Amino acid sequence: MKTLWKALCAAAMVGMTILPVRAQEKTIEMGTLSWEDLTPITGVTKKVLEDAGYKVKVTEFSEWGIAYAALSKGDIQILASQTDYVAQDYWDKNKSRLEKISPVSHGLYQAIAVPKYMDIDSIDQLNDNADKFGGKIIGIEPGSGLMRDAANAVKTYGLKLQLVEGSTAGMTAALKSAIDRKEAIAVTLWEPSWMMQKYDVKFLKDPKGVFPPPQSYYWIGHKGFSEADPHAREVISSIYLPLADITTINAEVKDGKTMDQAVKDWLDGHADLVKRWENIKK
Structure with missing residues (x-):
């Protein structure tokens, strides 16, 4: 009986020590x-x-x-x-x-990107190659920080390409389709993104510093x-x-x-x- 009483007391003491932790x-x-x-x-x-x-x-x-x-x-x-x-x-x-x-x-870095197989490396080369891109830069959702910066790039560089608003899913589909066909495309893209890992793309240089540095x-x-x-x-x-x-x-x-x-x-x-x-x- 004494043994049982000691066991019950010990259990009670354990319970008392646990309660404050839970509380x-x-x-x-x-x-x-x-x-x-x-x-x-x-x-x-x-x-x-x-x-x-x-x-x-x-x-x-x-x-x-x-x-x-x-x-x-x-x-x-x-x-x-x-x-x-x-x-x-x-x-x-x-x-x-x-x-x-x-x-x-x-x-985190966001800018305009193109496939690596394209012979273009800088935003200020876009106008000379506007026809290759169908006169468009494929964007994502309107109101995003990336689209705001891309619109500033169009203005700052005097680009003849239209920044097309859309969705991330739509831009991704367009990028995949163009790369599958080895066609020209310019998109708004960011790192980190699985797209940077899956697709062979590169960010265009930004000599006028429109896009923010890595954040x-x-x-x-x-x-x-x-x-x-x-x-x-x-x-x-x-x-x-x-x-x-x-x-x-x-x-x-x-x-x-x-x-x-x-x-x-x-x-x-x-x-x-x-x-x-x-x-x-x-």
Whole structure:
């Protein structure tokens, strides 16, 4: 009987030690946009935070303005973003209510690209070859940062080609069709993208500097996030995802994997690194 009583007391003590841990479990409200550069960053960071003891809720936004508004109000706590060019206006408008947590990748570049088999290397050569391109540069969704910069390039270089608005899917189909036929095509493209890996293309040089230089990605937070949860901040700050790895993850998704599976496979393949990220002490 005494043995049973001791066992029950021991179990009760274990339960008492577990309860505070569960009570202290924190939920992190994470925002993202469903773009191929941000989705792997979001997936990897979410899994590392979960393995470090956090519950992570992800909210997907359709465009920067809505995402930044939610972050500035505190509806979400963290968001991965470029703050220097692509989303600079939104960062500048809201930065008094935000904070930079840490860089998570670097190298985003957006410009006009052509197949490598074409004998053209610079934007200022486009006019001399306008007929080859059918007088068009095939673009993506209107309102994107890339299309804004491409429109500026058309104006700055005095291009005789029309920038055609459309969709990423439409541009991708046109690029594939042209390359399959070894035809000329000029498109708006970006790195990281599985297209840069799959298709033999090159960015045209930009001697007038219309397109921004390679940009960094940061985890940014609602002001006060780091002070309120320094451990979460340290875990997030430990994570860095090279641009080549983002491209690889997206290529695997294009080849048939789900994003969750591609992220899991990347994490499994970098287990030692991920373990160091997750073992930041409180």
